[in-house]
Amino acid sequence: MPKAVRSYSSALTQFRRYLLDNDKKPTKVRSMVLEHACQLSQPFTADQLFEACKADMISIGTVYNTLSLLIDAQVIHAIKRQRGKAATEYELITGTANRLQIVCKKCGRKADFTDPVVARMIKEHKYYNFNMLNYSLIVYGECKICRIKTIKRLIPRSRSSIE
Ligand SMILES: [Zn+2]
Known part of the structure; x- marks a missing residue:
């Protein structure tokens, strides 16, 4: 099992706690976006995450919305754009990062x-x-x-x- 997949349960626990603390619903679709993010090779772009979520019929709006919630929850962080890279990259924050x-x-x-x-x-x-x-x-x-x-x-x- 790839390392990123193993961290899904701890990432989900942290994400759910953040959502509940902020009066937001820990919906199934939000968990699914996180699961896809965990399965991608790190770091990834928003487009790559959207592509992965397509199979589950998750809309691009939901993907972007969940991505910003995941950043607020400090489950994922945006990596400052490197020279020559067209899009912002995102990465899962693991316990040992x-x-x-x-x-x-x-x-x-x-x-x-x-x-x-x-x-x-x-x-x-x-x-x-x-x-x-x-x-x-x-x-x-x-x-x-x-x-x-x-x-x-x-x-x-x-x-x-x-x-
Ligand atoms: Zn201040």
């Missing part, structure tokens, strides 16, 4: 990022008496939305009354 992530300390928004230089630095670092298996690096800060909110709070309201 390496990860670089930014997290807003104010609202908790998260986003994955890729940086080959940082990734190589972590992989090639000499760990003392320690064998690295995988890594997860989280950079904490303030997101753009929270920063704008802070700036708006700091600007006095009296300005509009002058005009």
